[in-house]
Amino acid sequence: MIIRKVWHRVLLAAAVIVVLGGGFALAVLAGAFERSVVSAAVDTPLTPEEIAELAPRGRYIATAADCVACHTAVGGAPWAGGRPFEMPMGTLYATNISPDPTYGIGAWTRADFHRALRDGVAKGGRHLYPAMPYVSYRQMSEADVDAVWAYMLTREPMAVPDRQDSLPFPYVRQFMTFWNLLNLPGDVPAPAAQKSAEWNRGRYLVDALGHCGECHTPRDITMGMVSSRYLQGAVIEGVDAPDITPEGLARLGFAPERLAHFMRSGMGPEGVMGFAMYDVVHHSTQYLTDEDAAAMAAYLAGEPAPAVPVVAAAPIAPDTAENGRRLYVAVCAGCHGIEGEGTPTMTPAMTTNAELRLPRPTNLLAVLADGIPWRDFPHGNRLQDMPGFTDLLSDAEIADLSNYLRATWGGRAPDVAAADVATLRRARD
Amino acid sequence: MTIATRPLSLVVNGRQVGPLDVPENLMMVDFLHEYLNLTGSRLACGQGVCWACTVMLLDTDGAPPREIRTCITGAHFFQGRHVRTVEGHAERDADGAVVALSPVQQAFIEHFSFQCGYCTPGFVTGATVLIEQLKRQPVARADVETTIEAALSPHVCRCTGYVRYYEAVRSVILDTPGLVVG
DSSP, X not given: OXXXXXXXXXXXXXXXXXXXXXXXXXXXXXXXXXXOOOOGGGGSOOOHHHHHHHHHHHHHHHHHXXXXXXXXXXXXXXXXXXXXXXXXXXXEEOOOOSSOTTTSSTTOOHHHHHHHHHHSBOGGGOBOOTTSOHHHHTTSOHHHHHHHHHHHHTSOOOOOOOOOOOOSOGGGGGGHHHHHHHHSOSSOOOOOTTSOHXXXXXXXXXXXXXXXXHHHSOBOTTSOBOXXXXXXXXXXXXXXXXXXXXXXXXXXXXXXXXXXXXXXXXXXXXXXXXXXXXXXXXXXXXXXXXXXXXXXXXXXXXXXXXXXXXXXXXXXXXXHHHXXXXXXXXXXXXXXXXXXXXXXXXXXXXXXXXXXXSSSSHHHHHHHXXXXXXXXXXTTEEEOOBOOOTTTSOHXXXXXXXXXXXXXXXXXXXXXXXXXXXXXXXXXX | OOOOEEEEEEXXXXXXXXXXXXXXXXXXXXXXXXXXXXXXXXXXXXXSSSOTTEEEEEOTTSOOOEEEETTSSBGGGGTTOEEEOXXXXXXXXXXXXXXXXXXXXXXXXXXTOOSSOSSHHHHHHHHHHHXXXXXXXXXXXXXXXXXXXXXXXXXXXXXXXXXXXXXXXXXXXXXXXXXXXX
């Protein structure tokens, strides 16, 4: 009898848990726990005069937020979307945000736009995927979202239909409510009173507009940004998005004023902005005002900024150094200089190159394997291409060369093995 | 201050060279000019963008030759390797006198594919490398022109323009049996 009674209780408890859990899940799914940060003030549409007045500033805000990088495909119509995002579960495409009433956001309200940018919910309650960085844009001010809204409304409408994503289950969208519960902060941080106005402006540029953390903060198993490892670096498209905390930046050689210059020019003694950051400079950071570039750098470099350490060469085995040096002179020094000094306006120096100072050799090996295409840089600069070397050098030679470069000028332990190069070569083939 | 040197041996145009005591930091184009008096490979930009200085790197294992820019490649990179410069394309007799031009050289003359001629050695070398590749891997007739354009596009010419170069190379490709399919 007692055993039966206990069983009844266990079953009852289990039933209660299932019902409560199921109810909770349904409530999450229905959006009961979602918190909008959009105020009722934006329920009133902007007047034509307000739109005309706000649009020029909106252009600058949209540039600082790098909207165009995703919402204009390479060779595509302006603001008509189409840039693909390869995800493990399928391909997403950026959407048409031109003011076309059928294919773009021409039929949206001001409030719809605010909710899409800051809550991740599009017109009609459709949840966005976080490839759209609404977790970051959530921190945008209403005034800035209004300005971007005005800017978008004054663009040419583009009658270009959105591309259908290839995710297997379209109803996954509604499950973003669970993701948001875990990964979308309920509120936006208040300005830090103990920090300077410049630092606070920099934080806004970095976190809200520039959405730097979307790539530089590692993600957890749910693909949410890990706040405890804010800006400490992550792997993006097979290469390292570096640690851009104050300590990380100092180790790479960036004092605040150097960083501000690098963000705008994409090149300097620290090397050349590469991988996905080339596009960021190209579309966004080169257009920052002097004050905003300085603020971004002041925030990232820290207030007060740690001293930039002098990088001393790391110990390296004599035969590795000798072979690495020979290879450097054979295939690198013609452009990068016999002593790694580089050639002005042509090839970056090795002596102060941030890429050689990264903790891991991943990015260096990727460049040695694939080279870099010739490209335009801000202020009329253009850099010639760098060849890849996999067909000219063996894996062991690339390992020796990498170790020589990293130890000599990066102060990093020469720990690249030929097997690492082989692994990378296979991964990139 | 003495310049650090290292012995260098290689095969240039079929002839064994060295060992010579060569500065460790010398670029190949300077070695060809100053040590071997082979001045056909032209130094122009000095930064690897114009391809006037290229030579053929010949692999002994039968792989197709590769085109290498000598202004940005150290002389010692070629230690133990085989290279062919523009001086090595023509057939020569025992005294070194030219007996017959190579098909590419002959086509360049017939099409008058040069004006000042400074970049021509690079174009001839690039075209020769392309012909060698096509011998191993022929191209569809419809793709001949795009193949030439892709192969020679890194080469820069500042006076004649490219049409005559491309016409010369196209005639060699079409007139040589086995380079084109279809």
